Amino acid sequence: xxxxxxxxxxxxxxxxxxxxxxxxxxxxxxxxxxxxxxxxxxxxxxxxxxxxxxxxxxxxxxxxxxxxxxxxxxxxxxxxxxxxxxxxxxxxxxxxxxxxxxxxxxxxxxxxxxxxx
Amino acid sequence: xxxxxxxxxxxxxxxxxxxxxxxxxxxxxxxxxxxxxxxxxxxxxxxxxxxxxxxxxxxxxxxxxxxxxxxxxxxxxxxxxxxxxxxxxxxxxxxxxxxxxxxxxxxxxxxxxx
Numbered sequence: 001x002x003x004x005x006x007x008x009x010x011x012x013x014x015x016x017x018x019x020x021x022x023x024x025x026x027x028x029x030x031x032x033x034x035x036x037x038x039x040x041x042x043x044x045x046x047x048x049x050x051x052x053x054x055x056x057x058x059x060x061x062x063x064x065x066x067x068x069x070x071x072x073x074x075x076x077x078x079x080x081x082x083x084x085x086x087x088x089x090x091x092x093x094x095x096x097x098x099x100x101x102x103x104x105x106x107x108x109x110x111x112x113x114x115x116x117x
Numbered sequence: 118x119x120x121x122x123x124x125x126x127x128x129x130x131x132x133x134x135x136x137x138x139x140x141x142x143x144x145x146x147x148x149x150x151x152x153x154x155x156x157x158x159x160x161x162x163x164x165x166x167x168x169x170x171x172x173x174x175x176x177x178x179x180x181x182x183x184x185x186x187x188x189x190x191x192x193x194x195x196x197x198x199x200x201x202x203x204x205x206x207x208x209x210x211x212x213x214x215x216x217x218x219x220x221x222x223x224x225x226x227x228x229x230x231x
Contacts, residue, residue: 004160042223042224043161043221045220045221048218091160093160103211103212103219105151105163105166106161106163106219107163108153108161109160110159110160111159
């Protein structure tokens with residue numbers, strides 16, 4: 001059974017370029033989360049979706065960041081234009097949430113290590 | 118607002134020694150509590166979770182955690198640490214009304230000496 005799949009695993013780009021990170025959640029899961037991890041800030045929740053609908057994007061740092069989930073099996077996180085301070089590891093996680101429990105285990109992908117020069 | 122505090126940034130233990138990692142949470146209702154482990158270069162893996170019922174929960178790799186409501190704590194323990202347990206450990210809290218959101222602590226890095 002495949003876990004959460006992220007691509008690419010590593011991305012090196014130059015400042016000002018557009019970067020697109022991709023995530024395929026576990027089949028059947030209805031919630032998807034994007035996190036960013038840095039030494040300085042730790043693990044930060046950027047945005048999450050329930051049933052493909054963005055629920056909370058308050059963690060998105062600024063307008064340069066955008067995320068979409070066009071269907072239940074795919075999501076993207078885009079940074080345009082990228083800056084050196086965006087360098088981090090970006091994780092995608094998915095979860096199956098069933099009422100009455102509104103929170104459950106999140107399964108993490110291996111992450112994308114982004115370096116912006 | 119919910120929050121998690123992991124007071125120990127870094128802990129070093131000898132192989133075979135016992136381990137306790139501390140986690141304190143702040144949450145207005147009954148919390149759902151999680152412990153995750155992250156090995157270098159990898160994503161986070163669930164060790165164990167608490168939703169309700171028995172306050173002592175067992176997880177993978179011989180780990181356990183105890184929920185203490187009176188102390189707002191969910192400490193992780195292992196009776197005998199193995200060198201392969203060296204990793205970073207994250208405590209997280211969520212619950213009803215948070216609409217799937219988990220709040221993670223800043224993590225505790227465990228070093229195991231031989």
